[in-house]
Amino acid sequence: MPYDLTLSREIAASPATVWRCLTEPELLKQWFAPRPVTITKLELDPTPGGIWLLAMDIPEMGVMEEPAGCVLIAEPEKRIAWTSALGPGFRPNAVKTGEMDFPLTAIMEIEATATGCRYTATALHASEADMKKHEAMGFHDGWGQVADQLKEMAEAGL
Amino acid sequence: MPYDLTLSREIAASPATVWRCLTEPELLKQWFAPRPVTITKLELDPTPGGIWLLAMDIPEMGVMEEPAGCVLIAEPEKRIAWTSALGPGFRPNAVKTGEMDFPLTAIMEIEATATGCRYTATALHASEADMKKHEAMGFHDGWGQVADQLKEMAEAGL
Numbered sequence: 001m002p003y004d005l006t007l008s009r010e011i012a013a014s015p016a017t018v019w020r021c022l023t024e025p026e027l028l029k030q031w032f033a034p035r036p037v038t039i040t041k042l043e044l045d046p047t048p049g050g051i052w053l054l055a056m057d058i059p060e061m062g063v064m065e066e067p068a069g070c071v072l073i074a075e076p077e078k079r080i081a082w083t084s085a086l087g088p089g090f091r092p093n094a095v096k097t098g099e100m101d102f103p104l105t106a107i108m109e110i111e112a113t114a115t116g117c118r119y120t121a122t123a124l125h126a127s128e129a130d131m132k133k134h135e136a137m138g139f140h141d142g143w144g145q146v147a148d149q150l151k152e153m154a155e156a157g158l
Numbered sequence: 159m160p161y162d163l164t165l166s167r168e169i170a171a172s173p174a175t176v177w178r179c180l181t182e183p184e185l186l187k188q189w190f191a192p193r194p195v196t197i198t199k200l201e202l203d204p205t206p207g208g209i210w211l212l213a214m215d216i217p218e219m220g221v222m223e224e225p226a227g228c229v230l231i232a233e234p235e236k237r238i239a240w241t242s243a244l245g246p247g248f249r250p251n252a253v254k255t256g257e258m259d260f261p262l263t264a265i266m267e268i269e270a271t272a273t274g275c276r277y278t279a280t281a282l283h284a285s286e287a288d289m290k291k292h293e294a295m296g297f298h299d300g301w302g303q304v305a306d307q308l309k310e311m312a313e314a315g316l
Contacts, residue, residue, distance in 0.1 A: 003249070048206065048231065072230070072248050073206065085243040085250045085261070090230050091161070092243045092261035092284040095253050103243070103250035126245075126252040 001124075003131045005139045008120040009147045013154035015077040015110045015117045021154050022080055022108055031149035034142050041065065046074040049089050052082040067093050072105070081107040100137065102130035121147060159282075161289045163297045166278040167305045171312035173235040173268045173275045179312050180238055180266055189307035192300050199223065204232040207247050210240040225251050230263070239265040258295065260288035279305060 011018055021027045023046040029039045033056050040063055041055035048071060055065035070086035073079055085103040087093050093103075105124040110117050121143055125131040169176055179185045181204040187197045191214050198221055199213035206229060213223035228244035231237055243261040245251050251261075263282040268275050279301055283289040 081248060083244060083248060083250065086241060086263065087284075089282070090239060090241060090263045090265075091282045092241065092263055092288075094284040095255065095261065097253065097255055103253060105244065105248045105250055107248075124247070124249045126250040130250075 003125040003128055004122055005125075005131060005134060005143075006120060006122040007140065007144055007147060008118055009151050010113065010116070011119050011151045011154050012116040013157075015112050017154050017158060018110050018117055018119055018150070019077045020158060021150055022110075023074070027153070027158065031153050032146055034145040035149070043068070044071070045088075046071060046080055048072060048074060050074070051088040069093075073107070077110060079107060079109040081105060100133055102126065102133055104130075104134070119147065119150065161283040161286055162280055163283075163289060163292060163301075164278060164280040165298065165302055165305060166276055167309050168271065168274070169277050169309045169312050170274040171315075173270050175312050175316060176268050176275055176277055176308070177235045178316060179308055180268075181232070185311070185316065189311050190304055192303040193307070201226070202229070203246075204229060204238055206230060206232060208232070209246040227251075231265070235268060237265060237267040239263060258291055260284065260291055262292070277305065277308065 025042045025044050029042045033039045036059050038057045039054065040057050043051050043053040045051050050071040052069035052071055055063055057063050068087045069082045069084045070088055070090055071082045073081040083105040085093060103126060107122045109120045123134060123139060125134060183200045183202050187200045191197045194217055196215045197212065198215050201209050201211040203209050208229040210227035210229055213221055215221050226245045227240045227242045228246055228248055229240045231239040241263040243251060261284060265280045267278045281292060281297060283292060
């Protein structure tokens with residue numbers, strides 16, 4: 001689809017295992033930031049309207065915490081989606097107009113395969129310009145690296 | 159809750175009837191704009207991720223069409239919610255920064271009562287400033303008048 005960035009990985013682990021990695025904060029914390037970035041805070045209530053909150057410690061930049069986002073879809077072992085445009089309870093988030101700001105919806109999907117499952121992450125943007133900002137910020141490197149970290153963790157067993 | 163505007167009406171009609179008024183475009187068109195404003199276009203797919211689109215013809219101002227919004231919650235005979243911050247499929251909408259622009263989530267709820275049901279409409283805003291903009295634009299008059307129109311229509315039978 002236009003304005004989307006997407007990537008996927010084949011993972012030799014069950015959809016149930018990958019679902020746990022996508023929804024249990026203690027597991028997510030271990031893979032959802034590209035090393036050496038670390039996650040200092042992660043709150044996730046995997047139900048529609050639930051909180052999605054992340055703070056990361058980026059070497060030489062310090063701790064970055066975004067306003068809380070909102071879970072939109074949570075279908076166990078299938079997909080979870082959240083957006084930065086809304087906060088918990090679907091309340092709109094304040095509009096940000098910085099040069100590198102853009103609203104984002106993320107969809108993480110799991111499809112069962114003969115050897116485990118396929119994980120697909122998609123970032124939805126409002127416009128081509130926003131998508132290009134996200135690409136310039138390193139979507140493929142960053143989201144790609146964390147997808148590899150997810151694969152490694154899920155395949156090692158929990 | 160802070161930043162919310164809300165109002166409710168007792169309606170002598172079943173939750174099923176009010177649900178139809180809230181979700182069937184041909185019925186919604188008849189009450190969801192304060193007369194003499196008329197609705198020239200209304201698209202609604204009452205499922206999470208579905209479209210919410212409205213165009214109104216306002217006397218002496220002309221036709222006003224907002225970007226399509228997104229349905230967030232649809233629980234038959236209980237509640238429907240949509241937001242202007244996202245478009246169909248949960249894609250973020252482009253950020254608007256006009257003086258009177260603000261993102262909005264609307265929740266319309268139905269509770270069964272001994273004599274029919276209670277209808278409650280709530281508008282969620284990102285901030286007190288946005289709430290005040292919405293109040294200044296006539297939330298209570300506008301949403302109040304359409305709630306009266308809904309009541310009248312549902313009580314007359316469909």
